[in-house]
Amino acid sequence: MIRDDKELAAMRERVATFERMLEELRKTARPEEWQDLSSGYRLEIERMQREILDYLVRPASGAKRASAG
Amino acid sequence: MPARLRRAVAQGVSLEPHPHLSSLWFVLRYLSEVLPALNSNGDLPPGIHRANWNEVEQRFGSGSKARTVDVVLIMTRDFRIEDCSSESRALFSHLQAEARYGASVFWAREGTLPRDFMQAWQVKRDGSLRGILEVG
Numbered sequence: 089m090i091r092d093d094k095e096l097a098a099m100r101e102r103v104a105t106f107e108r109m110l111e112e113l114r115k116t117a118r119p120e121e122w123q124d125l126s127s128g129y130r131l132e133i134e135r136m137q138r139e140i141l142d143y144l145v146r147p148a149s150g151a152k153r154a155s156a157g
Numbered sequence: 158m159p160a161r162l163r164r165a166v167a168q169g170v171s172l173e174p175h176p177h178l179s180s181l182w183f184v185l186r187y188l189s190e191v192l193p194a195l196n197s198n199g200d201l202p203p204g205i206h207r208a209n210w211n212e213v214e215q216r217f218g219s220g221s222k223a224r225t226v227d228v229v230l231i232m233t234r235d236f237r238i239e240d241c242s243s244e245s246r247a248l249f250s251h252l253q254a255e256a257r258y259g260a261s262v263f264w265a266r267e268g269t270l271p272r273d274f275m276q277a278w279q280v281k282r283d284g285s286l287r288g289i290l291e292v293g
Contacts, residue, residue: 095282095283097284099284102280102284105277109271112269112270112271113265115269116266116269120238121237121238121239124251128251128261128263131251139282
C-alpha cells in the first residue's frame, strides 16, 4: 500500500521501468511465447497501477473540508 | 521457499537447473534468515548475492516463515517453450506458476535483457533498494 506522495512517485517510476522492460522484451520475443513471457510483467504492472489508483482515490491527509459558508 | 513450492519439491519436482536455464534470481521478501544478514526491513543488503542450490535449499527449504518470492528465470538463447514438458511449462506461465507453486515467476532470454533489468528487481515498491539472490 502506498503511504505518501514519495512512495507514489517511486511506484510510478517502477511502473515506467516495467513498461520499458516489456517494450524491450517484445522486440526480441518469439510470437508463440510472448503471451506467456509477458504475462508476469503485465500482472505486476496492473498490481502497481491498482495501488496507485487506490492511493489517489483516498482523501489527501492534509486536505481541508470545504466549509458550508 | 513457499510451502506449495516446497511440497512440489518433496513430491519430486526438481529444482535442478533446466538445461536451458542460464541463470536465475530469487527476489526474497520477509525472510527470517538468509545470508548475508538481513537489514531492518527484512531484506538482503542491496546488490546481487550469489548462492548455489545447496545453499538455497539449506536456507530456504524448510523451517522458516512463509513469504512471497519473485523468481526470475534467465533462459539460454536457444530455449523454446514449446519443447518443455507440461510440468515445466507451468513455470513459464505466471498465473499457473503462482497457483501451482505459490511463486511469482518472470522470465526472459539471455541477450535480450534491457540494460537496467537486474537493477529494476532491486528496487522495492517504496523506491528503496534490496538485495537479490543469484542462483547458479
